[in-house]
Amino acid sequence: MIDEFPRVRFAPSPTGYLHVGGLRTALYNYLFAKHNNGKFILRIEDTDRNRFVEGAVENLISSLKWCGLEYDEGPDIGGSFGPYMQSMRLELYSKHAQELIENGHAYYCFCTPERLDALREEQQRQKLPQAKYDKHCLHLSKEEINENLESGIAKVIRLNVEPNHKIVFSDIIRGRVEFDSNNVDDQVLIKSDGYPTYHLANVVDDHLMKITHVVRGEEWLSSTPKHVLLYDFFNWEKPEFAHLPLLLNPDRTKLSKRQGDVAVEDYRAKGFLKEGLINFVALLGWNAGDDKEFYYMNELIEKFTLERVNKAGAVFDLDKLNWLNAEHLRKKSDEEILPMLKEEIIRASYDMSKFSDDYLLKIISTMKERVSFVREYLTKSPYFFEAPTEYEQSSIQKNWKEETPEQISKLYDAFTKLNNPTKEDYEIALAKTAEELNIGKGKLIHPLRLSVSGISTGPGVFDLLVTLGKEETLKRIKTAIGKIKI
């Protein structure tokens, strides 16, 4: 049970795009907040100047918004605990670092990069499990420190980790987690450029922004002991922690760009629906305890709890994403699909003025069960947008015989007599013509389909005719008779 209304945050570093792993973190934070009537906050962790990417924040925000993850406080909308960009909060971090120095929990370090390199090499030579700072500057006298500070030589501020004790915290997903302080480095808190590192800024902000639950990826678990020390050193109450499982490629290696798309914008550009992507990402490490897989956002909000998030890595299965996407598309009403189809038509450079809403709605209902992406209305049934100019060779060979032109002409004549024909009218006219010609219906159906669509697969042929309309149907039959040669 959550007693207070929780406050959670998504705290990305703006590295250029929203990674699907980031989307999963953002989504779980969002769902948790909404489920518990809490607040979801966006905070931009942009204190690493070397990794600054122009336009990255805008890109991130637009991906989050596209997915429907509206936040309650954030850099572009403000809130009571702003600013929400760490680069605009630098003074706060130095003030807190000073406080730690005064209490002996942090210290200035003036070591040169050369000394640090030599130290690292020596530790590697000794095969120590990990490189660690040797606390050299912790032992400088007050005078030495003041002299160094006055001379203006480069300095950083480090966390003073006491050796030989256990750092313990509890994680909602992992239970009790324990680290040996001997394995925790005297982390740099303020860098020589005056900017804070992730660790200091993250803890200071989580405290000042009154974050109650820190929900983030497993890759941050090893940073948590440093954060726990910081909370203790500041005498602050710690938030609850929940570290989400890693995302894996199907071969169980860590999800990487090399094995497919990792940016939300790539999936968007490929035509995935936000509903499909959100549904899929929600299941990467969480289930409601039953077999249900199809979810809308409101159902996810209702069902989501952190307690039901797994520890084990979650495999990113593209087939499942495709399937969920198709399911979500099929559940949309024809009217909902209409504007999406129009967008695709424009993107494909067809002349939109040729297609009435009525016509497009007919296409949608004819093809709905056959498409998994809106784009497939165009790729699977191009003949609705353009009369065929070529005809499938294998179908000609199989279905277009010497006598076909004459037989199809008879069908043409029968169709001309129809007035505003329905599917059944076409069907009856074809059956009658076949009977008069004393041939099986198939002898007309296959050539008819080929004539109007150019290919041999698709929806029921009479549905096709009704969608195209009588005039277009007749035109296409005539063209085919003239064009198809055997």
Ligand code: GLU
């Ligand atoms: N800035 C970190 C990131 O890029 C935030 C990690 C955290 O949530 O503490 O993911």
